[in-house]
Amino acid sequence: MSSLKGRFTKILYSNESTGFIVGLFRVKEVSKDLKDFDIVNKSVRFTGKFVDINHDDYYELNGEYKKDNKYGYEFYTISYNKIIPEEKDSIVEFLSSSLIRGCGEKTAQRIVNKLGKKAITKIKEDKTNLEGLGLSSKKIDDIYNSVVEYYDTNELIMEMQSLGFSIIEIGKIIKKYKNNTKFVLQNDLYALTEFVDFNKLDRIYFKLYDDTNNMRIKACIVRTMSVITFEEGNIYVNKDDILINLYNMFHIELTDSFDEYINDLIKDKLIILEDNRYYLYDEYYNELYIAKTLVEISKRKKKKIKDFNKELIGLEKLYNLDYDEVQECAIKSALENRVTIITGGPGTGKTTIIDGILRMYQELNELSFKDMLDEVILLAPTGRAAKRMGEACHYKASTIHRFLKWNKDNNEFGINEDNPIEAKLIIIDESSMMDNFLFSSLLKGLKHDISLVLVGDDFQLPSVSPGNVLKDIIDSDVFNHVTLEKIYRQSSNSYIPFLAKDIKEVNDTTNFKNKKDDYSFIVCSKTQIKSVIKDIIDLSIKKGLSEDDVQVLAPMYKGMNGIDNLNYMLQDIFNPYNKRKKEVTIGAVTYRVKDKIINLVNDVDNNIFNGDIGYIVDINKDNNDEFMTINFYGNDVTIKREDISNIRHAYAMTIHKAQGSEFDHVIIPLSEEYKRMLYNKLIYTGVSRAKKSLILVGDPQSLSYAIDNNYSKSRKTTLKIRILNAIDK
Numbered sequence: 001m002s003s004l005k006g007r008f009t010k011i012l013y014s015n016e017s018t019g020f021i022v023g024l025f026r027v028k029e030v031s032k033d034l035k036d037f038d039i040v041n042k043s044v045r046f047t048g049k050f051v052d053i054n055h056d057d058y059y060e061l062n063g064e065y066k067k068d069n070k071y072g073y074e075f076y077t078i079s080y081n082k083i084i085p086e087e088k089d090s091i092v093e094f095l096s097s098s099l100i101r102g103c104g105e106k107t108a109q110r111i112v113n114k115l116g117k118k119a120i121t122k123i124k125e126d127k128t129n130l131e132g133l134g135l136s137s138k139k140i141d142d143i144y145n146s147v148v149e150y151y152d153t154n155e156l157i158m159e160m161q162s163l164g165f166s167i168i169e170i171g172k173i174i175k176k177y178k179n180n181t182k183f184v185l186q187n188d189l190y191a192l193t194e195f196v197d198f199n200k201l202d203r204i205y206f207k208l209y210d211d212t213n214n215m216r217i218k219a220c221i222v223r224t225m226s227v228i229t230f231e232e233g234n235i236y237v238n239k240d241d242i243l244i245n246l247y248n249m250f251h252i253e254l255t256d257s258f259d260e261y262i263n264d265l266i267k268d269k270l271i272i273l274e275d276n277r278y279y280l281y282d283e284y285y286n287e288l289y290i291a292k293t294l295v296e297i298s299k300r301k302k303k304k305i306k307d308f309n310k311e312l313i314g315l316e317k318l319y320n321l322d323y324d325e326v327q328e329c330a331i332k333s334a335l336e337n338r339v340t341i342i343t344g345g346p347g348t349g350k351t352t353i354i355d356g357i358l359r360m361y362q363e364l365n366e367l368s369f370k371d372m373l374d375e376v377i378l379l380a381p382t383g384r385a386a387k388r389m390g391e392a393c394h395y396k397a398s399t400i401h402r403f404l405k406w407n408k409d410n411n412e413f414g415i416n417e418d419n420p421i422e423a424k425l426i427i428i429d430e431s432s433m434m435d436n437f438l439f440s441s442l443l444k445g446l447k448h449d450i451s452l453v454l455v456g457d458d459f460q461l462p463s464v465s466p467g468n469v470l471k472d473i474i475d476s477d478v479f480n481h482v483t484l485e486k487i488y489r490q491s492s493n494s495y496i497p498f499l500a501k502d503i504k505e506v507n508d509t510t511n512f513k514n515k516k517d518d519y520s521f522i523v524c525s526k527t528q529i530k531s532v533i534k535d536i537i538d539l540s541i542k543k544g545l546s547e548d549d550v551q552v553l554a555p556m557y558k559g560m561n562g563i564d565n566l567n568y569m570l571q572d573i574f575n576p577y578n579k580r581k582k583e584v585t586i587g588a589v590t591y592r593v594k595d596k597i598i599n600l601v602n603d604v605d606n607n608i609f610n611g612d613i614g615y616i617v618d619i620n621k622d623n624n625d626e627f628m629t630i631n632f633y634g635n636d637v638t639i640k641r642e643d644i645s646n647i648r649h650a651y652a653m654t655i656h657k658a659q660g661s662e663f664d665h666v667i668i669p670l671s672e673e674y675k676r677m678l679y680n681k682l683i684y685t686g687v688s689r690a691k692k693s694l695i696l697v698g699d700p701q702s703l704s705y706a707i708d709n710n711y712s713k714s715r716k717t718t719l720k721i722r723i724l725n726a727i728d729k
Contacts, residue, residue, distance in 0.1 A: 004061045005029040008053050019049040019168045048077025051171040058085050082154040084120045088112050091119050102142030123147045163204050169196050190219035198223050220250045229466045234716035236277040286440035291722035293443045298339045330482040331356045334453045337480045343458045344484030346688040347497030355393045375424040381433040383609035385660035389429045399609050404445050406604045415445035430660045431456040436467030459504045460685045472719035493517040496694050503684045508707045521696045526671040529561045532697050537573050547574040547596045551663035552652035553686045555677035561669050563652045570651030582619040598650035606637045613650050655686040666690035670698035678706035
């Protein structure tokens with residue numbers, strides 16, 4: 001590895017969130033392999049990730065000096081450390097810099113004259129070495145403390161790197177904890193899960209300690225509860241579940257001492273124990289906040305609309321509409337009541353109702369479009385759902401994360417209890433996807449003198465994260481709930497919405513084998529599924545359809561007919577190898593310009609969200625920080641090589657990831673190899689993603705099994721109980 005010694009002279013570019021810096025470095029010394037380069041006493045361009053750099057510091061950079069096609073020779077920094085200056089002039093310059101308190105240039109010169117080239121080391125080792133220079137005791141203390149603090153920070157950074165922390169993680173940790181960083185490392189290591197993955201911290205723990213101590217036991221109890229709640233969607237867990245999983249995950253066996261640790265965690269405000277239910281602290285209070293706030297909103301004065309039917313008839317004439325009795329009830333309830341829930345399956349007109357609420361609200365209140373934007377807010381949990389709702393209603397719609405101005409670095413929202421939004425009507429589509437944390441955060445960002453409308457399909461899969469918000473609110477039977485049952489989206493020979501209804505009602509009829517205008521089931525063995533899908537795609541392409549029109553949905557990633565294998569095949573069909581196209585292979589996956597991609601994380605800064613679909617427009621293999629550019633709905637987003645795990649190919653995707661989206665043409669493979677994932681709500685959700693056509697491929701018995709299998713477990717939540725308790729108060 002090559003190395004440079006010298007000082008930073010200029011920063012050309014810096015990214016505070018990642019620590020990545022491009023700048024100029026004044027070289028004083030080079031390693032032997034760089035002797036042939038004429039760069040000593042010259043400035044070279046460098047790149048790398050740094051915790052904190054200062055123009056007065058002396059550094060050793062370790063890395064590679066190589067040529068960039070655009071910028072020429074650059075030094076690519078892999079690691080670095082501050083070094084003690086050894087030339088007398090450099091030592092004087094350092095001691096008289098802003099880094100050292102109480103030492104001017106003349107004083108620095110006197111120190112160097114007495115202590116020589118090892119002046120800084122001698123000061124650090126013993127402050128009495130500064131005596132005999134005519135310095136006051138205060139000046140001696142200031143100089144000594146400054147030198148110690150300076151090099152302690154450098155040693156801490158190097159120590160943390162040796163433990164396995166990355167430069168980005170170190171920067172965030174030191175920025176928050178400052179002089180307390182070392183104390184936190186030794187006494188509260190797992191508090192750093194804010195910045196570092198728990199499993200990585202647990203590995204670091206065993207570099208610091210030989211045996212499991214109380215700190216690790218308590219952290220592992222909390223981690224165990226977090227894993228259980230996330231994997232199962234629960235808000236609380238039982239004691240036996242904690243004990244079993246604590247042993248399975250961390251080989252920690254607790255018997256009589258369990259309650260003692262729980263009491264400590266309760267005092268630390270990390271968990272809550274209530275009626276033998278164990279809650280993570282935040283989940284408990286989020287659920288409590290949702291219940292109290294919904295009840296408080298619902299008790300506000302209702303808005304009685306005079307001559308509603310007359311006003312609605314006028315609206316129908318104006319826009320050439322014809323609402324049925326249930327639709328009228330839904331619109332009226334949303335406009336008159338403070339909390340309204342509107343649910344229905346595919347084709348029952350949920351979007352039509354949202355549009356009707358918007359139009360009626362505007363007409364009744366005689367608002368301009370600008371006034372509407374101030375008073376009425378349309379939200380959805382995902383980017384695709386927000387985009388679809390906005391386009392259908394010709395109105396601005398946003399994801400909840402973006403509306404709340406989410407900061408991904410600290411997982412906090414800019415719109416919150418201290419900074420709520422003024423609005424009068426909030427409509428949330430796909431509300432079955434809202435989890436406990438997200439809905440609580442939304443309510444905290446709203447003033448309570450509002451009308452709230454929750455729209456969704458209560459039979460779809462619940463949220464990925466803990467909670468069963470929509471179902472619990474409905475089951476409380478406290479708020480106005482309108483159910484849309486009549487199916488409108490149909491031709492004389494349509495079947496998709498009726499199949500969804502049959503699945504929901506566990507009506508396993510033989511109708512699903514019959515071909516319809518918008519539906520067919522192609523029966524084949526599991527070894528034939530891929531070839532049948534290929535034939536369907538080939539025919540679709542001949543009809544002029546693209547990868548944007550056709551979506552394959554499957555239950556699992558692995559296996560013969562898993563999503564990974566399907567994506568390999570579909571990439572070769574939709575976007576085959578072409579020597580003129582840029583591509584890059586990472587592991588077993590090749591990414592190619594024009595590939596269809598799904599984003600797996602929320603990124604408010606780039607206005608992309610979990611589940612958004614885009615297309616690769618550029619690949620730059622030589623630039624790790626501008627590695628790939630992906631276009632999401634007209635928005636070009638640049639991703640780094642290190643963030644490649646945040647995307648996947650999207651020719652085929654999971655049904656879970658498709659939730660909140662609709663596709664013109666959907667293909668769903670069905671096979672016994674998916675058996676552990678085949679259950680009623682999953683297949684219902686997949687079927688209901690199709691707008692124009694649906695093709696099922698594989699084994700009819702697998703569909704029958706899924707329809708009959710009510711696998712989805714009842715989530716452990718107490719929101720319904722809390723709503724009822726709040727009503728009684």
